[in-house]
Amino acid sequence: MEPRKLLQQMFEAAVLSARPEYCLARHLPAPPKGRLVVVGAGKASAAMAHAFEDAWSGEISAGLVVTRYGYEVPCRYIEVVSAAHPVPDQAGCAAAARMLELVRGLSPEDLVICLISGGGSALLPLPLPGVTLAHKQELCRELLRCGAGISEINCVRRHLSAIKGGRLAAACHPARVLTLAISDVPGDDPADIASGPTVGDPTTCADALAIVDRYRIRLPDSLRACLESGRGESVPPDDPRLGGARFRLVATPQAALEAAAQVAQANGIAAHILSDRIEGESREVGKALGALALQVARRGQPFAAPCVLLSGGETTVTVRGGGRGGPNVEFLLALALALQGEKGIYAVAGDTDGVDGQEETAGGFVSPDLLARAWQLGINPRQSLDDNDGHGFFATLGERLVTGPTLTNVNDFRAILVTG
Incomplete structure (x- = not known):
């Protein structure tokens, strides 16, 4: 798939x-x-x-x-x-x-x-x-x-x-x-x-x-x-x-992660739930999980590809720039910068209620060509992160996850797919 x-x-x-x-x-x-x-x-x-x-x-x-x-x-x-x-x-x-x-x-x-x-x-x-x-x-x-x-x-x-x-x-x-x-x-x-x-x-x-x-x-x-x-x-x-x-x-968030894991397994992809309670600054979590995904892709540790790394919890954004914040898009932008276009790694992150921060957008998607496409449009990804403008970044790239009201809420959902 x-x-x-x-x-x-x-x-x-x-x-x-x-x-x-x-x-x-x-x-x-x-x-x-x-x-x-x-x-x-x-x-x-x-x-x-x-x-x-x-x-x-x-x-x-x-x-x-x-x-x-x-x-x-x-x-x-x-x-x-x-x-x-x-x-x-x-x-x-x-x-x-x-x-x-x-x-x-x-x-x-x-x-x-x-x-x-x-x-x-x-x-x-x-x-x-x-x-x-x-x-x-x-x-x-x-x-x-x-x-x-x-x-x-x-x-x-x-x-x-x-x-x-x-x-x-x-x-x-x-x-x-x-x-x-x-x-x-x-x-x-x-x-x-x-x-x-x-x-x-x-x-x-x-x-x-x-x-x-x-x-x-x-x-x-x-x-x-x-x-x-x-x-x-x-x-x-x-x-x-x-x-x-x-x-x-x-x-609960754990049950939601388990439901996602079943989808991955049904498609022949090993699923690993890292935690249902990750907290901290979104950009730091993105950097850390990016390092983990690279370890999987390049060294087969601690998991072998193909696999998906699942996590939940509630990260936060300290807004210092002129952007609108949004923990899921900030996580994704930091993740993309950590991956630097690594082939075979894709990700989604979104709030399960359909609203990331104060925006009517759940989150977004990362693919290996994301940063290159941004530069082609004259967008500096690092500047977007420094400005807390993840929402503007993913909207311009056409990589938003938009659900509308989901009528439930079990916190943030993150999945990093390492295809190998």
Whole structure:
């Protein structure tokens, strides 16, 4: 099979494995004696709500999920609201406030199903009293630009939120809570998926403040006061209000990589999953994996060609140039520079939600002739990387991976094909 087509099929298999209609139904509980309330947030939450309705045998008393603009899926009983991502807006605040009201006043015989997926942090931005949405929006932009990891970003978010960090589950008490989650974070930590609205938070305001100071982010006085005073402390794991809360993963980055590996193996290509939780600066990861691919191609170590090197996780971009960033395209551009047109090595990288950074592009493709074609067009690949302009580079070369809304999100996907 032609290399690009094979890479495309592996990416599509990874995404398909995490689509709610294929992974949600087997995790549903028995109907409760009392009411059933469905809430949720994330880029996949509307698709999850639709799949839940199709599979659920009981009644649904009430429901509300919030998803990213353009990711709406029609539901019969569960209301779907749209809001902004990755920088939050007032629609997300209003939806989060309504969600808290929806789950209050329940009984021990009631059950709340919480459908959570990546993107939920931005889509549930309800700030604590004294914290404004405008301040949270600016902080979000700074956190996205500074190169902080997702666990660091979400730690800060939890301690300035009225709904994250276990607060949604606490509001459901004494009802039981079952969270069905699609993981988009390295390590699948429940506290980091959508900033953990239904799970206890082991971090503190002091931890959040240390992260802000580490990246030299200047906080408005109201936000700093919230953290320094401890007013933003979230719900700890041993809080008795979380005694009836349970958490279940329905799709993960590892499962997506395994689905891609099956496609490669079906085409006679050995597949090696390097890790489902690679983090760090995108350009450094690209350089490192480029060196590994060259070792395979030239020395047959640590794997023999033909083979594909698969990895997931969430890399970051510290934007210093005039480009738009984008971790997958930055990874690919650094990879291409490391490979320097090595024959027989191809790659794809993309965010499984279809959005790389803040662009409506999932990622892109690398082939041996990529750099030569760029130079022919008068584009300096190194300058494009220094300017954080991966999106402009791959758009001009016609090597973008464009999917539109995939209705799921299991983080970044990377495949490097070494044909030998």
